[in-house]
Amino acid sequence: MSGESYTMKDAMLYSQRVAQLSKALWKAVEKDWQNWIKPYDLNINEHHILWISFHLKGASISDIARFGVMHVSTAFNFSKKLEERGYLTFSKRDDDKRNTYVDLTDEGNALILKMYDHYHDSNHSIIDGSLPLKELYGRFPEFLDVMAVIRNIYGEDFIEIFDRSFSNFKSSLEEHEDRLIARS
Amino acid sequence: MSGESYTMKDAMLYSQRVAQLSKALWKAVEKDWQNWIKPYDLNINEHHILWISFHLKGASISDIARFGVMHVSTAFNFSKKLEERGYLTFSKRDDDKRNTYVDLTDEGNALILKMYDHYHDSNHSIIDGSLPLKELYGRFPEFLDVMAVIRNIYGEDFIEIFDRSFSNFKSSLEEHEDRLIARS
Numbered sequence: 001m002s003g004e005s006y007t008m009k010d011a012m013l014y015s016q017r018v019a020q021l022s023k024a025l026w027k028a029v030e031k032d033w034q035n036w037i038k039p040y041d042l043n044i045n046e047h048h049i050l051w052i053s054f055h056l057k058g059a060s061i062s063d064i065a066r067f068g069v070m071h072v073s074t075a076f077n078f079s080k081k082l083e084e085r086g087y088l089t090f091s092k093r094d095d096d097k098r099n100t101y102v103d104l105t106d107e108g109n110a111l112i113l114k115m116y117d118h119y120h121d122s123n124h125s126i127i128d129g130s131l132p133l134k135e136l137y138g139r140f141p142e143f144l145d146v147m148a149v150i151r152n153i154y155g156e157d158f159i160e161i162f163d164r165s166f167s168n169f170k171s172s173l174e175e176h177e178d179r180l181i182a183r184s
Numbered sequence: 185m186s187g188e189s190y191t192m193k194d195a196m197l198y199s200q201r202v203a204q205l206s207k208a209l210w211k212a213v214e215k216d217w218q219n220w221i222k223p224y225d226l227n228i229n230e231h232h233i234l235w236i237s238f239h240l241k242g243a244s245i246s247d248i249a250r251f252g253v254m255h256v257s258t259a260f261n262f263s264k265k266l267e268e269r270g271y272l273t274f275s276k277r278d279d280d281k282r283n284t285y286v287d288l289t290d291e292g293n294a295l296i297l298k299m300y301d302h303y304h305d306s307n308h309s310i311i312d313g314s315l316p317l318k319e320l321y322g323r324f325p326e327f328l329d330v331m332a333v334i335r336n337i338y339g340e341d342f343i344e345i346f347d348r349s350f351s352n353f354k355s356s357l358e359e360h361e362d363r364l365i366a367r368s
Contacts, residue, residue: 009361011324012303013350013354021331033203048207119192143205148325149209149325162204
């Protein structure tokens, strides 16, 4: 058996292992996500579109498809449904006539913030399952090897959008909290 | 703002981050998996059932559902289709009349081995995306934090079945290679 074929076997075992792990992880995430969004009559794709539009502050349909890892047609069709429900509007930009942009309406923005306020009304197995690691390390795990693999598969700009959306996410939560405190 | 509400915000940011990461990882895995199994006219659930039956060497429908993270009805319905195609048979056990067990036929076993022989005929983005880490660390990443979270969510016996199936996987590949070498 050559060195190369040994490596091929290793590579197969490794990727099959990642397949099992990532299916189990995703199924837990999917269940948490569905439980959270159920009261708002949204499916995961619809919520993901609102999430991305909110955090990227003006995303094109192709940004949404790319960052949400969904087909462009899926991104477009569900955006259309969200537009009909009054959560977003479509627009074109003068400097970019080819792409369709999505902007949340006030109602869409309010929905996203309301959903954050009620985040912990449903159970999140991912949080519960990570608390022992948080106790051990003093922080939630960072999944750095998963991040590295995703960076290699989806490209540097995927990670940049990822980081940008989380930084916006964090500041929007802080603003929202400040407003709640000011109001009370 | 209390210390607890800060932790709640952290927990939300963390779990939303895991949601995005795990969706991106799973979508890459799913695409690799579909490309690999396409020539054999199987869907992911069907292949997963064959995979689990092969590696657990006699699994019940509820083992398959649990370890494959699918509904029992999904496991049963797709097993039925695989039975009709001659890849597996159903049986009851004298010591366990309540569960239905699944055993691969010779044809089912041969299919699984054939699919391993052709594993690298299709592209696996997970492998390509992990090679820089392998070069850096001398081995493929182990996703230990993901494993720990999954252990907490799905329980110790899920991980035991996981380890058992991978140990069987490894030895079945070695036996298969020995047979191929003996034949040549």
